[in-house]
Amino acid sequence: MSNTPNELIEQLCQLASPRKAQSLRLILTICVEQTQRGSSDFSVATIGRLSAERGGPSAAAIRNKPGEDYRALIKTYAASVNGQDRKKREPAPSEAEALLEGVNDPVLKVRVKLLLAEMESLRAQLLAARHLANKTAVLELGLDSGEHVPHAHADGLFLSLQEVTALEAAISPATLEHWGWSIDQAGRVLTETGQVVFRAGFVTAIRKTVQHVADF
Template identity: 55%
Template structure:
């Protein structure tokens, strides 16, 4: 889906509003790299190329730009490429995703970015529901007390995690995973994106730590 031509600097400033300082720095680095591509006469604004140049300078690489939290990076690259008349992608175009179908007919790049972020949140919620369904299938009953004096407890019916399953849980909240996705864990045990969006709700990280303990 093409992004409507827009003045790149204004679009950049719009994306930088109300974001984490690290995200803003990454956006400005990507913008500078796009400018350099234009200055040197290159028409290559593919994620692979911009990501490689960005990674060389300590910014987000191609995988980080392609993942769910990289929507703003992709929008900025697309907007700049559209304005400069360059190529956003290499090779054959990929099959349109469900999100792209929702965005059909929406030309405002800022609005497209916000809707894409909303779609990402919905996909995250779906993943949480699938995880909960998997736990239910293991015949485990989770009892949570509302009052502080009530002690939360887990009653399991013959459920024992394998070493591989424990490793998977540990990996889910590991520093490496948090850094890769630019996520953080707050004091409530929530997993948040660098813009403050909730990936997993309160108690997610603390619950995993208790299980592993």
């Protein structure tokens, strides 16, 4: 078994046709160039793309069974320089990152981030309230305005006056006017340009929660 890319390519070229030998040497050249430019990406997708641009085998050709020699050469070279012969899977974006992806205005992006931070503490309460509502649980308003964290018990969930007020303030006319936002019929919160700040059902969920508390 060959230990180095140079040893391997010589063995492969001895058994290959002149055309394939030329393609093998092109693949090795591209791998070396990747190292020279400081890249550790030796994935089939990348090497195949660079190869196809220069008339060599494409990524699809390298992946096929006849491309086994190309893959072996790429893998051997990548191992010799501590490179990656497969693309790293990018982590899935968080909900906040996904929300901000379509926001181009830097000022608006900062404002949305600030509002997201403020609303994060309310998220758990909304989810808990929806869960309890689905189970026809009782949602009650606590008497102590100093309570900030909901306390679950056998009969339902307590929300302090301060917490309920915060929910109402999140979609109040004053808040919407301050940020230049509006609410559509589906319960989405939109910017002046129509970008979605909070998806459908956000406003209706808050209103239902506040109304449910008021009924008790």
